[in-house]
Amino acid sequence: MSAGDLRARIRARRGALELDAELEVPAGETLVLLGPNGAGKSSLLDVLCGLVPLRGGRVSLGDAVLEDPGRRLRLPPHARDLALVPQGLWLLPHLDVRDNVALGLRARGASRRAARAGAAPWLERLGLVHLAQRRPATLSGGEAQRVALARALAVTPRALLLDEPLSAFDIGARREARTRLRAHLDGFAGPVVLVTHDPTEAWSLGDRWAIVDGGRIVQSGEPRELCRHPRCAQTAALADVTLWRGALEHGATGWHVLAPGHSLALGRAPGCAPGEVFVAIPPDAVRLRAADGAGVTRRAVTSVEIQGGALRVHLDAPESGAAGLEARLPLSDPLAGALRPGTSVFASIDPEGIEIYPVHA
16 A cells, blocks of 8 residues: 555644644655644644544545544554654563564564564664664663664554654764664655654754644744744744844835844845845854944843854843844954853844845745
8 A cells, every 4th residue: 555645634632732733744755843842743743643632633644534533533543554653662671672673563463473574674774683682671772762663664654753763862873873764764655754852853854844832833844944934933943043023114224124122224125025024143143242333232141152163142132022132253252251141242233144034925
């Protein structure tokens, strides 16, 4: 049976969280769900695989309807032909690695011998052959994660759901693990939905991103476009920019943007018409200086972090309801040694380094 597209209109509740989201993942594509803790990312996966019931909406995979409350149709998790790799992994402690990988095949009615035979190629592909007779308690976090992935793939599911699949790997092993997982996803014919907090992981593994907050998808699209034109605080954080929302105006003194607590003169015609706009400001477009001057505002430093050979400087908002700013300053800059939380600096924004785009595209 071909994989088919995964489509879901989700209205559900988990505890106090209301889920209201729509997903469409074509076969062969990986959709990454990103967002803060408690946003509902893992809960959306649990709805798809049948662990949380719909209150309204519909879930389908190809031509098969998996759940439709309006028709009183709800397939149980084992009948949905989806495979989930959960955060907790759920490896059975009394089974060795080989039988954990074979577990899904056994659940589908295969004999012990046939299930082990079906598991063998996946032990090979994920580098687990030498661990085949080990129990989960003796495995590292990364090894256990590979066992869970092999178990999911061994049943040849039509769709794959991955919840923080690389979270157990240490930093040194994560790069290789991403490469391995990308190769497996490239060879998987069905739709994939992957939850992560790691922007590097999202960029390496995802074809599209969906930003989740409060049980809803607040922005979705191709990663490069989302990072270039963020439309919410979560996407702005992933894109490493400060996001303002304001009004683009053209008057006697030229083009400028008015945002809460800010007035930014552009000195050039932007690529959009006057009206409500977003302004995405990367930290490299923010200039810091010790003295007052034209086009600068006095700001208090709220925090300072070292990032490589530079300082990441967080500046306060000029008034309640306004956005702060973040700047990147080379450690070689004479000002760097004087920056501490609570000190004051003067900040300006280079209009050539920012992106301006309409709120209502």
